[in-house]
Amino acid sequence: MERRHERRRRIEQAFGEFRTAVATSLTAAATERARAAMRHAREVFELWVRQEGVDTVRTDPRFAAARDNPVLAPVLRRALADRERAFAGWTGHAPVELAELVARSAPGAAGQPWESWLAQVGRAEATAPVPQLWRVGTAVVDHAPTREEFPLAVPFLDAAHLYVSTNHNSRVAAEGLIEGLLLRVLSYFQPGCVQVHVWDVGQLTGALPGLYPLTRSGLLTVHDPTQLNVLLDDLAEHIRRIHTSVLVDGHPSLRALQAATGRRTEPWRIAVLFGNHERLKDDAQQKLQRIARNGLDCGIQLIIVDIPITVNSPLETIELAEGNRGRSTMTGPHATVYIDPPAPRERTSRAVGLITEDAIQRRSRVCAFTDLLPGERWNARSTTGLQTPIGYYDGQQVWLTLGDASPHVLVGGPSGSGKTNFLYAMLGGLAARYSPDELELYLLDFKEGVSFAQFTPGRKDPSWLPHARLVGVNVNTDREFGLALLRFLTHEMRRRADAAKQHEVTKLEELRAEDPTGRWPRIVAVIDEFQYLFAERDGVTSRAVALLEDVARRGRSQGIHLVLSSQDVSSIEAFWGKPAIFEQFILRVALPKARRVLADNNEVAMELPRRHAVVNHESGVRLGNQVARIPDATRRGTFDVLQAELWRARHPGLAEPRLFDGSHVPHLAELADFRALEPGRRQAPVVLLGQVIDVAGSAARTTLARSPGRNVATLGSAVRDAGRVLASAALSLARQHSPGDALFTIACLVDDALGPGQRLQRELKESGHDADLVDLDGIRGFLDEISERLTARLSSSGGDRDRPHYLVLYAVDAAQSLLEKKEPGSLKSGVDSLRQVLRHGPELGTHTVGWWRGVQRLKSTFSLGGLDDIGAWVAFDVHGTELTALAAGQLIGWSPRPGRGLFFDRFAHTRPEVVIPFGAGNGVEWGEEDL
């Protein structure tokens, strides 16, 4: 029995173990297979993940089942951990760095949220540091393990243009982006520092409507869709102007100029162009490209929306695909950008309103003369022309350009309208910008008054304008001076043309390039009240018109510019009769109430307020009108201060300007021609009879050669005029002889002449000369003696050359009746002696300088013929018709002019010329009695 139990037990135990073994084996095999399946599944899944990208697998619904599978979860986790490791350098660091960078580089309105700056008017001046970045939104890296936002900012002012690409889903967001950026810029700087231009190919209104109130202050200009070329040309013109007159001395950009000088005088000009994904017309496209290329240096920024264009200068792009979401070149292809939502409409309106008001207030601030002056003096080159601002309008400077396109200026306005002030503003601006080597001024003021006297040294103010080479004041009766100036300009024009030809070029610009060491300044000749030049129908007018036409037409290429100003242009018949002249005056400036300066249908001058002017570079056509407020340039503390500054800065060797003052009596002793006289010259002695009315201020002279006819007569009733001529003749002769080498005899044949005669004698004696005085009692005897001596010399040959004997006769005709008496038993009368002296004296060195108190009285001396013994004469208060016989039969238009005489030298002149008799050197008149 026991054995049976034992056996059963062993069987059961063995079976149990066997069962376990089988079960274990089956379990193990199944487990092996399960494990292999898991490994395989994981590897397949990981392959998907690596191929499709962990983000796709994470989000794509196709993989939803796989994602939920706990077998596969570790794979995903590991892939995500891998990515986290890969982005370890970025996560937590870079977004913070970017946020700090933007905070530093986009301070204030440039980068802060709108709550902190909107509706506050910008305070930064144009010279403040320009933000390097401007915030426009936020960005997120697409594949980053942690979603971290960082600010999106773009470089803008002075740095790069902006391109925005949109589709119909995102256009609205793009406008919000641009409006936001512009608000930042406009709120950062003071109003006026930034100007915005908007052009939309599709619509006149609608683009950026939130900014529209700015148009009122001129900070925003909306351009007609058809007028893109006008806008582009305008911008190109600004670039050109800035390059030629602001960026001189090698500064490549306004930013560099600001860094070097601390000044910025140009506003930023932002042009926003909305397109429709089509290219512009070829010429517009090219213009835009050129502006893009050159604009940044000149403060011109572009925001281009949907206009296909390649730009070879810094440009950042924002592409908006859907709403406010897109990509940008700042963040690259792996980041998505989100444009900031715009501020609420009410807040924006209020901000824009405040900016507009502030800008308007700023503009109506009266501008000052110093606002017209450049930061640095004498920095500009006049190679291609002259430019200066002359006033302000809407806070912007209004410029005046003298160059090829507008060589001459016509300024018109009734008296008191501010013409002088305008001229001062213009001259101040030019003189401050261009050095005396670049610009010369010739200034003539025909009316009474002393407008331009300021530019010459005076008693109270020794300074003078270094650019002024000639200043004429009180010229109203001396029209010859205007003529002289025109003649001078013509001569200078010819000189320059000859020099140009030698260098094988034609224009001043080219001459300056070929002859860089030569001095070829531009000349500006200002003639105020120029209508006086054409006041009479006479030879002066006709000659002046001819010269003016010549200079007007040909002066342009030789750098000679005319500025003619007048109260009333319409009164100038000769001027109007010559359209060729008028056409050259392309630049017109009209003061309030000026007539005929602008085109007939251009009435803007009638409504001009005081202190304003219209500058028109288009021959007066309305399109060219630019209104400007002219600052006060005449009161103390304005021009005078500038002149003193420039005077101190002048080259030490620079000569003073020649001043011609019509009311001034020239003094013989001051004249260079007089001072140049000295004894011992080989040529025949000259007499100086008065000052010629010319640019150089030279002396009227005639030569007393030893040949017939070399006597001088002065004709007139007043002792003063005659006395001046006689005295200056005698003194100039005295200067040409050593003491003792000449003899002077002075005859005073009227009482009035005694004083001047004695004075003359005294002066001659003081210089060491022999000078005798003869009166009415002795004249007869004297003349007889001289006459006999001359006769004796004539009839013998050989003998020494007599020393020169100069007869200075005051009021010869007063002795006529005395001389006419014949001595009993004598065939000759005193008059015969006189005639003998006049006829034969000169060839033997005896010359007569005499005063006759009328033409008829002169003729009485000569009775029949013999007038040719008077080779030269100066006539005062006689009439031209009387002088015909004395002037080789010419018709002479001459009437008495105070302080002026008519001089004719039959041996040298074709026509008589007007001269100004000399006064003495010490203030005492030669023709008046000593008191």
Added chain:
Amino acid sequence: MTGPGSAAQRYKEITGRVAELVERERQRDRERATELERAVARSRQELLHAGERERLVRVIAGAQWESAVAALWEQRWMKIKPLPRIEDLAPQRAAEVAALDEAAGPPSLNVLDRRIERARQALDDALHARPFLRIRRR
């Protein structure tokens, strides 16, 4: 300015790093994918083998079981506990499979095979009652 040293350039330097990272990640993914393609092929083979082996084990185990059950047929007194179901033996649900990560590996199948054989032999021995004498060398 957007030139060297400017804030804009610094900004782009930083954001440019993302491109590097993304590119490196992509590169790694590509390399890993290449590896995985080979690994997947291999593991597929292994899966097939594992399946084959399991089938073989089942066949042999089944045969051994059948013969054991037949040998015990005479022993009417014995209650024969059936084998557990396959579902109870092998991990089926994904969670169980995942738990295999942590589980220790089973002993090798060959060892288990021999154990079956030994156990079968022991059963035989027990049935034919020659316990003291039959010592088989293995």
